[in-house]
Amino acid sequence: MKEPTVSVSEPCGIVVVDKPAGVTSHDVVNIMRRTYGTRRVGHAGTLDPMATGVLIVLVGRAVKVSEHIMSGKKRYSATLRLGVETDTEDITGTVVAEYKEKLPSFDEVQDACRAFLGEYMQTPPMYSALKRGGQKLVDLARRGVEVERTPRPVYIYSISAECTERPDEYKIDVFCSSGTYVRTLCADIGRRLGCGGCMSSLRRTGVGSFDVSDAKTLDEIASDPAAALLPTEAAFTSLPRVSVSPDAERKIRNGVAVWVESSEVSIDRSNTTLSNNDNNGGSGELVCLYNEAGAFFALGEIKRDKIKLKKLIIL
Numbered sequence: 001m002k003e004p005t006v007s008v009s010e011p012c013g014i015v016v017v018d019k020p021a022g023v024t025s026h027d028v029v030n031i032m033r034r035t036y037g038t039r040r041v042g043h044a045g046t047l048d049p050m051a052t053g054v055l056i057v058l059v060g061r062a063v064k065v066s067e068h069i070m071s072g073k074k075r076y077s078a079t080l081r082l083g084v085e086t087d088t089e090d091i092t093g094t095v096v097a098e099y100k101e102k103l104p105s106f107d108e109v110q111d112a113c114r115a116f117l118g119e120y121m122q123t124p125p126m127y128s129a130l131k132r133g134g135q136k137l138v139d140l141a142r143r144g145v146e147v148e149r150t151p152r153p154v155y156i157y158s159i160s161a162e163c164t165e166r167p168d169e170y171k172i173d174v175f176c177s178s179g180t181y182v183r184t185l186c187a188d189i190g191r192r193l194g195c196g197g198c199m200s201s202l203r204r205t206g207v208g209s210f211d212v213s214d215a216k217t218l219d220e221i222a223s224d225p226a227a228a229l230l231p232t233e234a235a236f237t238s239l240p241r242v243s244v245s246p247d248a249e250r251k252i253r254n255g256v257a258v259w260v261e262s263s264e265v266s267i268d269r270s271n272t273t274l275s276n277n278d279n280n281g282g283s284g285e286l287v288c289l290y291n292e293a294g295a296f297f298a299l300g301e302i303k304r305d306k307i308k309l310k311k312l313i314i315l
Contacts, residue, residue, distance in 0.1 A: 011036045012060030013229040018215035019047050019055040031218060032057050035225050044069035045178075045207060046129060050092055053077075053204035054212050062232040064311055068286070068299065069235050072208030073157065076174045078199050080161070080186045082109075083168050085196040088127040089183040099195040106163055109170050112192045113159045116185065121151035125184050154180040169200060209238050232313055233288055233296040240287045241268040242300060242307060249291050252298065257306040265307065286310065 017028055025046045033041045042063045044056040053076075056069050082103050086093030104112070124130050127138050132147050155177035161170045172189075174182055183199040190197020205212040221228040244252065245264035252258060258265060267287070284303030291297050297314040300307045 010038055010040070010060045011225075011229060013062050013231055014234055015057040015059060015221060015228050016210050016215045016230065017055045017057050017221065018212065018217050019052055020218065021050055021052050024049050025055055028055055028057060028218070032059065032221075035222060036060075036229070042066055045074070047204060048090070048183075048202070050090065051202040051204065053202075054207050054210055054215050055204070056207055056210060056235075059229060061313055064313055065232060065235055065299065068311070069208055071178050073206075074176055074178060074180065074204060075206035075211075076176070076182050077203045077205050078172050078174065078182050078186060079164065079201040080109075080170045080172050080189060080197055081166075081168055081200040082170070082190055082193065082197045083195050084198050085187065085190065086198045089125050089181075089187040089198055090202075091198055091200040093127070093198070097196055101195070103168055103195055104193045106161070106170075108193060109189075110161050112189050113161050113172060115192060116156050116159060116189065119153050119155050120188075122154045122181065122184055122188070123151045124149050125181055125187075128181065152179070156180070156185070173205075208235060210235070231296070236286075236288045236299070237271060240272050240285070240302075241290060242266070242287045243268070243290045243292070243294075244307075246292055249289075249297070252289065252300065252307065252309050253312065255309060257308040260302060260305050260307055 015032060017032075019025070019028055025043050029041050029043055033039055036059050038060060040060050040063060042058050044058060044066045047053065047055050058066055058069075081091060083099040084095060085097040086095055088094075126146055126149070129136050129138060157175040157177075159172060159174050161172050164171055172186070174180075174185065176182075182202055186197050186199040203212075216228050243266045244258070248258045248262065248264035260267070284301040287300045287302055287307065288296055289298040289300045289307075295314065298312045299310040301310040
């Protein structure tokens with residue numbers, strides 16, 4: 001497919017938005033389109049309207065790295081409400097069951113949370129953007145149709161619970177793999193405790209290398225759009241930096257792999273924090289490619305002692 005024509009003046013980069021509650025991720029994308037004067041805007045990972053926090057918005061050519069950002073690990077701060085089950089698994093849904101007995105203790109809640117550490121098979125909720133037969137599950141759910149969903153593996157790297165002012169609510173902090181539904185995790189914890197549960201609030205506090213401290217509100221972005229626009233390579237600061245000669249750059253751009261040990265290639269691993277395959281689906285080692293002038297132009301992959309093109313960013 002032919003690349004769309006891009007104006008040399010088209011903005012390009014990443015905006016880390018602190019999404020407010022009550023707006024959809026698509027609403028934020030539309031706001032960013034008006035802010036930066038381009039239709040070429042997308043986001044890397046939906047947040048439900050009730051959720052707040054880190055929403056990565058990609059502007060211009062940066063949309064090409066969406067899949068790599070979406071595959072990164074996520075951090076969330078959520079509120080688990082015990083004794084209530086809803087059809088959406090969060091507090092916005094219709095209550096389908098209530099527990100009237102004595103609720104579990106804090107120690108029991110902690111133990112239940114810890115039981116989900118590591119890999120567990122999670123069944124995606126009906127109220128989700130996943131598709132079945134070309135239709136979103138959420139659209140089917142709103143019509144009263146429920147379909148069987150296949151459980152899929154997700155990974156919980158860490159999870160902790162702490163008390164709140166309400167005896168039926170606990171704040172839980174979760175560090176998890178991409179594709180984890182935190183509201184489903186809350187519902188699963190409630191089921192494990194035998195009292196049921198749902199999610200009453202959610203804030204995404206991190207996506208990959210981006211932290212909520214990096215995020216800007218919509219008002220802050222509107223007041224200084226240029227300052228809010230980070231370079232595309234900001235998403236990959238923890239990856240090895242590979243500098244290549246003009247000849248090696250030409251080869252890579254044309255799909256020709258080059259030897260890692262070549263004199264035309266220089267690898268800097270000083271900032272590398274990811275394990276070999278953390279961000280690349282178990283294929284090869286993902287790296288950032290820079291040309292002789294020091295400009296980031298592509299994502300590359302090192303495999304079998306050769307570097308090949310993974311995703312061209314700058315034409």
